[in-house]
Amino acid sequence: MNFDKELDARGLNCPLPILRAKKSLAEVESGQVLKILSTDPGSVKDFAAFAKQTGNELLSTAEAGGEFTFFMKKK
Amino acid sequence: MDDTKKMAIIATKGTLDWAYPPFILASTAAALGYEVQIFFTFYGLQMVRKDLSGLKVSPLGNPGMPMKMPFGPKWFKGINWNIPNAIQSLVPGYESVATGLMKMTIANCGVATISDLRSLCQEAEVKFLACQMTVELFGFEHSDFIDGIEYVGAATFFEFAGDTDICLFI
Numbered sequence: 729m730n731f732d733k734e735l736d737a738r739g740l741n742c743p744l745p746i747l748r749a750k751k752s753l754a755e756v757e758s759g760q761v762l763k764i765l766s767t768d769p770g771s772v773k774d775f776a777a778f779a780k781q782t783g784n785e786l787l788s789t790a791e792a793g794g795e796f797t798f799f800m801k802k803k
Numbered sequence: 804m805d806d807t808k809k810m811a812i813i814a815t816k817g818t819l820d821w822a823y824p825p826f827i828l829a830s831t832a833a834a835l836g837y838e839v840q841i842f843f844t845f846y847g848l849q850m851v852r853k854d855l856s857g858l859k860v861s862p863l864g865n866p867g868m869p870m871k872m873p874f875g876p877k878w879f880k881g882i883n884w885n886i887p888n889a890i891q892s893l894v895p896g897y898e899s900v901a902t903g904l905m906k907m908t909i910a911n912c913g914v915a916t917i918s919d920l921r922s923l924c925q926e927a928e929v930k931f932l933a934c935q936m937t938v939e940l941f942g943f944e945h946s947d948f949i950d951g952i953e954y955v956g957a958a959t960f961f962e963f964a965g966d967t968d969i970c971l972f973i
Contacts, residue, residue, distance in 0.1 A: 741913040742830040747923055750834035768913075781835045 729788065732760040738767045738795065742785050745771045746778055753784060753802050761787065764798040771796055808837045811964040813972045817846025819858040819902060819917065820868075824919035824973050825850070830970075831920035841924075842960045844934035844951075847973075848941065849946050851931055855918055859902040863891045889915035925951060932960060 735752045737754035745766045752762050764775070772789060775798050779786035787799040810832045814825040825847075829839045843850060849857045862868045870884040881963070891897050909916065915923070925931070935954040945954065953959075964970050 739913045741915075743827050743834070744913070744915055747830055747834050747927075778835065 729763075730761065731763040731799060732756050734763045734765070736765050737771070738765050741768055742770050742774065746774055749775070749778065749800070750782075753800070756802050757759070758802050760802055762802065764800065764801045766796045766798070767794060768796075771798075775800070806807050806837075808832075808969075809963070809967040809968045810837045810839045810969040810971070811960070812839070812841045812848060812970075813960070814841050814847035815845050816973065817849035817858065819860040819905060822850045822858050822917045822973065824921070826917065828971065829929045830920055830923045830927060833924065833929050833954050837968075839924075839927075840930040840932060840960075840963050842932045842934065842955075842964075845937050848933060848937060848943065848948075850917070850921070851933060852943075853947065853949055853954055858917060859898050860905045861898050862886070862901050863888055863898070870901070870904075871908070873904055921949075925949075930963075946959055 729752045733752055733756050735748055737748050740748070745764070745768055749762065749764055752764075756762060759767075766775075767769055772791075775789065778784070779800060783803040785801040785803070787801055788797075810829070812825050812829060814822075816822070824843055829841055832839050841918055849855075860868070862870050869887065870939075871882065872884070874880070930964045931949075932955050933948060933952045935956060938948075938954060945952075
């Protein structure tokens with residue numbers, strides 16, 4: 729998937745992946761896509777909840793070998 | 804009407820472990836678009852001092868706290884060092900050692916430091932209020948605390964808290 733910015737939140741624990749994502753989203757334009765990498769298993773539900781509450785769209789969630797990849801489109 | 808969600812937290816504890824919940828919840832709520840205020844009172848004032856070294860964690864009289872080593876092979880890290888209270892209380896510096904080990908564990912787990920979380924809260928415009936009465940009660944000076952704090956009483960807290968969606972006492 730195409731993306732405009734990447735955030736590497738691997739090795740970080742709650743709530744840092746969410747806080748960093750919020751900051752990264754502030755640096756892209758509306759409609760642009762942020763790719764997020766994380767190793768925090770809690771981040772799967774957290775990014776879904778973040779998207780729901782902030783109106784940013786979670787385009788996809790994937791897991792491979794203990795790493796999670798999210799694509800989020802800015803509102 | 805302003806439809807921004809609001810959260811108010813009363814932070815009353817002055818230990819390293821209990822400093823986490825207010826800052827984690829406040830920073831996350833701010834990231835979700837909430838307007839947030841934290842009212843620091845009694846021992847919670849320790850969390851907004853310039854010098855955070857007063858924040859310690861004590862396993863003494865705290866049966867819920869696992870005592871595990873943050874280093875060594877996996878089998879060693881898995882051991883829960885169940886040390887009787889009577890011994891903990893007699894060993895000088897026990898609390899400082901436990902606090903040092905906890906800080907190592909925090910770093911190993913990719914958990915933010917209190918100082919980082921506090922800065923993140925301030926960057927996200929979480930408003931910090933400190934209880935003027937307890938500042939005086941404990942003999943603190945305003946210069947002991949970080950910048951950007953408003954020194955107020957309970958009535959000021961209620962002005963915001965009365966309008967919140969979430970209000971927590973920690």
